[in-house]
Amino acid sequence: MAKKKxxxxxxxxxxxxxxxxxxxxxIAKPAVTFGGKYHIIDFPLSNCVNSGIDTVGVLTQYxxxxxxxxxxxxxxxxxxxxxxxxxxxxxYQAMDRSEWYKGTANAVYQNMNFIDKFDPDYVMVLxxxxxxxxxxxxxxxxxxxxxxxxxxxxxxxxLDEASRFGIMETDGDDxxxxxxxxxxxxxxxxxxxxxxxxxxDALRRYLLADDADESSEKDFGKNVIxxxxxxxxxxxxxxxxxxxxxVGTIRSLWEANMDLLGENPALSLQDSTWRIYSRSxxxxxxxxxxxxxxxxxxxxxxxxxxxxxxxxxxxxGVVVQKNAVVRDSVLFDDVVVGEGTCxxxxxxxxxxxxxxxxxVGAPRETASELTxxxxxxxxxxxxxxxxxxxxxAKELETVLKxxxxx
Amino acid sequence: MSAVAILFAGLNERQVxxxxxxxxxxxxxxxxxxxxxxxxxxxVVNAGITHVGVLTHYNYQSLMDHLGTGKDxxxxxxxxxxxxxxxxxxxxxxxxxxxxxxTRLEALCSARSFLSDCTEDTVLISDGDLICNxxxxxxxxxxxxxxxxxxxxxxxxxxxxxxxVSVVRSDSNGRFLEAxxxxxxxxxxxxxxxxxxxxxxxFLLQQLTECVAHGYESLTQDLLNRCAATAQVRVYxxxxxxxxxxxxxxxxxLSMDMLDPATRxxxxxVKNRPVLTRIWNSVPTVYAGDSLVKNSxxxxxxxxxxxxxxxxxxxxxxxxxxxxxxxxxxxPDTYVGNNAYLNCVITDKRVTVxxxxxxxxxxxxxxxxxxYVAV
Numbered sequence: 046m047a048k049k050k051x052x053x054x055x056x057x058x059x060x061x062x063x064x065x066x067x068x069x070x071x072i073a074k075p076a077v078t079f080g081g082k083y084h085i086i087d088f089p090l091s092n093c094v095n096s097g098i099d100t101v102g103v104l105t106q107y108x109x110x111x112x113x114x115x116x117x118x119x120x121x122x123x124x125x126x127x128x129x130x131x132x133x134x135x136x137y138q139a140m141d142r143s144e145w146y147k148g149t150a151n152a153v154y155q156n157m158n159f160i161d162k163f164d165p166d167y168v169m170v171l172x173x174x175x176x177x178x179x180x181x182x183x184x185x186x187x188x189x190x191x192x193x194x195x196x197x198x199x200x201x202x203x204l205d206e207a208s209r210f211g212i213m214e215t216d217g218d219d220x221x222x223x224x225x226x227x228x229x230x231x232x233x234x235x236x237x238x239x240x241x242x243x244x245x246d247a248l249r250r251y252l253l254a255d256d257a258d259e260s261s262e263k264d265f266g267k268n269v270i271x272x273x274x275x276x277x278x279x280x281x282x283x284x285x286x287x288x289x290x291x292v293g294t295i296r297s298l299w300e301a302n303m304d305l306l307g308e309n310p311a312l313s314l315q316d317s318t319w320r321i322y323s324r325s326x327x328x329x330x331x332x333x334x335x336x337x338x339x340x341x342x343x344x345x346x347x348x349x350x351x352x353x354x355x356x357x358x359x360x361x362g363v364v365v366q367k368n369a370v371v372r373d374s375v376l377f378d379d380v381v382v383g384e385g386t387c388x389x390x391x392x393x394x395x396x397x398x399x400x401x402x403x404x405v406g407a408p409r410e411t412a413s414e415l416t417x418x419x420x421x422x423x424x425x426x427x428x429x430x431x432x433x434x435x436x437x438a439k440e441l442e443t444v445l446k447x448x449x450x451x
Numbered sequence: 452m453s454a455v456a457i458l459f460a461g462l463n464e465r466q467v468x469x470x471x472x473x474x475x476x477x478x479x480x481x482x483x484x485x486x487x488x489x490x491x492x493x494x495v496v497n498a499g500i501t502h503v504g505v506l507t508h509y510n511y512q513s514l515m516d517h518l519g520t521g522k523d524x525x526x527x528x529x530x531x532x533x534x535x536x537x538x539x540x541x542x543x544x545x546x547x548x549x550x551x552x553x554t555r556l557e558a559l560c561s562a563r564s565f566l567s568d569c570t571e572d573t574v575l576i577s578d579g580d581l582i583c584n585x586x587x588x589x590x591x592x593x594x595x596x597x598x599x600x601x602x603x604x605x606x607x608x609x610x611x612x613x614x615x616v617s618v619v620r621s622d623s624n625g626r627f628l629e630a631x632x633x634x635x636x637x638x639x640x641x642x643x644x645x646x647x648x649x650x651x652x653x654f655l656l657q658q659l660t661e662c663v664a665h666g667y668e669s670l671t672q673d674l675l676n677r678c679a680a681t682a683q684v685r686v687y688x689x690x691x692x693x694x695x696x697x698x699x700x701x702x703x704x705l706s707m708d709m710l711d712p713a714t715r716x717x718x719x720x721v722k723n724r725p726v727l728t729r730i731w732n733s734v735p736t737v738y739a740g741d742s743l744v745k746n747s748x749x750x751x752x753x754x755x756x757x758x759x760x761x762x763x764x765x766x767x768x769x770x771x772x773x774x775x776x777x778x779x780x781x782x783p784d785t786y787v788g789n790n791a792y793l794n795c796v797i798t799d800k801r802v803t804v805x806x807x808x809x810x811x812x813x814x815x816x817x818x819x820x821x822x823y824v825a826v
Contacts, residue, residue, distance in 0.1 A: 081735035082751070120522075121732065307740075314734040315754070321734075327523075327727050329719035330483035331736065332712075335746040345735035346484075346751050358735075 047162040048128040052185060052242075054098050055153050055160070056089055058173035059106030059146055064294045067419035067437045068394055072111040075173030077298070078377045078395065080305055080314060081345040081360050083323045084115060085292060088178070089171045090122045090131065091321045096181035098169065100129030102159050104152045106136055106145060121324040134159060148263030154252040160245065168248050170265065172239040176301045176312065177289040178319050184283045185242055193281040194247040195273055197221065198240035200289050210236035211266040213282055221280040226266045235282060237266060238289060247278065288312045295417050299392055302358045302375045305343050328361050336367060352382070360395070373409040377420065390432070394420030400428065407432035452595045455531075455571040455652070456495040457562060458579040459555055460488065460507035460514050466697050469819045470799070474513040477505070477579035479696065480782050480800075482709045482718075483750035483765050486517050487580040487696070489728045490718075495575065496524050497724045498587035502531030504565050505579065506558045508538055523729045536562050555646075555670040560659050567656055574655050578646035582705060583693035584721050585647075590687055594649035599685040601654070601678060603627050604647035606689055609640050615697075617644040617671055619686060627684035630671045642686065644671070645693050654682070692717060703797065703817045706763050706780050709748055733766050741772075750783075757787075771806070778814065796820065 062074025069077065075086035086103075093101050101124060105112050112133070119131030134156050136145050146152035153160075153170060160168055167185060179198070188196040202210060212231045214223040223232070251269050255261050261268040273280055288311060292298040304311040314321055328347030333339055338353040347362035352369035362379040365371055369382045370389075377395040382388055386403040390412045397418055399405065403426070406416035414433030418424075422441050430436045461475035470479045477488035488505070495503055503526060507514055514535070520526075521533030538561050559566075559576070566574065573591060594602040605619045610633055619642045620628040630644050658674055667673035678684055696702045708714045719726055733752030738744065743758045750766040757774035764770075768781045771789035778795045781787070785798040788806035795812035796819075803825040804810065810826065812818030820826060 121730075305737075315737075320732065322732050325730060325732070327725060327730065329715060329726070330748045330750050332710075332715070333744040333747050333749060337745065339738045339742065339744050341740040342738045343735045344738065344749075354738075 047164075050100050050129060050163040050165045052098055052100075052167040052169055053129075053160055053163050053165040054089075054093050054101045054169040054171055054181075055156065056086070056093075056101055056103045056171045056173055057149055057152060057239075058086060058103050058112060059109075059152060060172075060174065061107045062174065062293060065298065066295065066435055067417055068295070068298075068392070069108075070419070070437075071108055073105065073107045073109065073173075074293075076108075076111045076115055077292075078360055079176060079292070079298070080302060081343050081358055082325050083314075083321060085176065086112070086115070086173045087122075087321050087323045088176055089173055090116075090119075090124065091319075092177075092179050092181060093169075093171075094122050094124055094322070095319055096179075098181060099124065099126055100163055100165075101131045102156055103131060103133045103173075104135075104146065104156065105133050106152070109133070109135055115324055117324065122322045129163065132159065148268075149265045150252060150255050150261075150269045151263035153248075154256050154263070157249060157252065165245055168243045168245050170239075170241040170243065174293055175238065175289060175291055177238075177285075178287065178316075178321070179240070179285060179289075181240075181242075184240070184285075187283045188242040188244075188281065191219070191281045192279060193242075194244050194278040195270065196242040196281045196283050197224075197270070198238040198285050199235040199282040200238050200285050201234050202236040204231065204234050207231035207234050207236060211239075211270075212236055215282045219282050219284065221274065221282050224266075224270050224274055224280075226264075235284075238285060239266075241265060241270075242283075247273070295392055295415055299375055299415055303356070303373075305358060306341050306356060326361065334367070337365075347379075352384075366401075374406075383426065389416075391416040391418060391430075393418040396420055397422045397424065399424045400426035402427045404429045406430065406434075452573055452591065453571040454498075454500050454573040454575050454591055454649070455502040455504070455566075455569045456500050456575040456577065457504045457506060457559065457566075458488065458491055458495070458577055459558060459646075460505050460511060460579045461509070462555060462558075462578065463580060463695070463697075464510075467699055467702055469699050469797075469821070470702065471510065473510055473822065475507055475509075475511050475579075476696075477507075478511075478514040478517055479580070479702070480765060481582065481702075481706065483748050483763055484731075485726065485728045486513075487582065488514070488517070489726055490582050490584065491577050491579055492524050492526075493725065493727045494583070494585045494587050495577075496526065496727065498591065500575065500587070501526065501528055502569065502571060504534045504536050504562055506536050506562055508558070511535070511537060517729050519729065524727045534565065536565055554668050556659075556662055556668055556674060559655075559670070560663050563656065563659055566652060566659075569652060572652055574650045574652045576648045576650060578695070581646065581693055581695060582718070583689075583691055584718050584724055584726065585689060585691050585693070586724070590647070590689070591649055593687050594685075597625070597685050598683060599649075600651050600682040601627075601675065601684045602649040602687050603630070603675060603684065604645040604687050604689050605642040606645050606693055607640060608643055609638075610643060611638050618642065619644050621686040625686050627675065627679055627686050629679060630675055642688065645689060646695075647689075649687075699797070699817060699819060700815055703780065703795075703814060707761070707778075707814075709763065710746055710761065731766060739772075742770075757789075780817075799824075802826070 058075040062069045124131035290301045331348040334351040337350045340355045351367040352365045360378040364381045366384040368385045370387045381398040383401040389406040390409040391406040412432040419437035460477035464471040526533035618633045736753040739756040742755045749764045752767040756772045757770045762779045765783040767784040774791040780797045787804040792809045798820045799822040
């Protein structure tokens, strides 16, 4: 059902996240596990509800099964509402057109009918790729005060990383003077976080024009924002200070997990005034065995630890057998680490079972690269997975064949 | 055959007054993240029963808070689902000698309208504080196959004088003869009554009318023993273990049993029979760099900076630096400061133990600290 809303959020969750390799073979990037019991999408969804935004369209496209199931009716985020709430919005067939979402702008354009149902004054566009806590209400307030047509959240990045982002120059009033998507020579360090607030009428106008433009890539950063700038519309940059991490690569995903650890963690989820919600299964409490050693780690329900866990983040149902060692690693749901197996400096996807006496990765001090192990694999006893390896079903097959030959 | 379940939320409070001063027996927290009613409620749901009445008398705030709409047990249903049935005060005032401290039978009588509105043909009646993971389908199947009016669950076990239990005698065909209070004179292996019955619903409603008319009060004495001669009352032996909490020391013992992997396996790792509970969405537990945790069961939402050994930590417990927690049960949101030492202590919800405190009990007499108290 619909009632007028001041603001509706559109969460772009259709991306593959190809730089996460094995982790996104069968699920979309926003559905990737994070921090023990979360998924990346929990962050924007929780931010929405904590900021008082109760209507969220989740645009799905790539491998949507896990994501659709996960978002469901939105209940875990308190987004199970009579008026509004969370909706997943896949691409659809229509009388005059039926096509995939061709770009971020096109995905929102194709769902203007969803937005119009709520007759909102503002539309917030979010992406499902980042780990951060942000009060969107402050950004909307900023947007109103500035009388902006579009407000872009910006984050100060190091100059040498700036060419990975959409970079803008602003004046003293935070008004955007130039915007360049992934510039070779960045002229500023103000990076777009991919978080936009639009005034609805302007958004509709520019999306219609963008759709008609055949040369457009239908992308907010590449097409819609530059078009608005060219037309002299008031665009503002909302500076965000706080923790924000793009977890688009295995390395940055691992780093963000590690940010939960330590005496004063860079990212703490303990703050009860800004809870991050997630959909979780009921599992038995975690058990730490009589000879276990657990240091500087985050561990969740259903885990059984008999060996050593140091500087690691373990998701639900992980079993670490006796004499096994898990160091500087991130293990997703239901991973089993067999007796005497050593997992170092690695990210292991869900339901992979390591037999006894395996060697996965190399100690962080000596390893040059993170090791990635795919999900649902049964790794035989004594297997050695070298550092920096991306070990999936194909690599496992090779190991199994090798075993037979030997 | 379809069944509706009736669970008694509070009857045995007097046995554990420490933990039940502000809650029902069914809502006593147990094993890190559960409350006692979770076990029977999960058994019921796992057997495909989707219509449940929870009978409660008093102190039921925590129970209602825990159960909510029944969503976490998949019992928020348009048809059937979970119903909390508090007493009709006026009815109770005129009924029985014990006033509000009602018996099972009195409680059932107050649920007569709920029971007559049901369409299911069998009523499963159980205490809400049994700690067990049972296959109730097997129990109901036995009830149906024997065509019994009532089926009484029993458990074969060694009985000594320590606990007050009801012992069931039956003939070689499994027909119920009599249930009597066990007395010390002849210890040995007996069929001990488990507070779990399957009853034909029409038969039950007839019997309840009769009980009200005659002012009967005891389910075992007045209903089972009276019906034994005239109706089909049968005995069903359950094979799974089934425990009840009969004192604070007993609560301590049963909690510590959870540290045994075999016990946990029997209770929590049965295929297709998960134990469900209210989901709190706590953050995962954080183990600090110099924490040391051994042989302990820990819920989510804890922050552990000290030493924890042979203990049960509920959600949101904080253990400070250089603090040692041994053989303890710390209920939700217990805060233990730095440099403290705790041994054989049970803290209720939101207890604060200040820096440097040294507290110790004994496993036969655990030291108990009430809700919200700061030591």
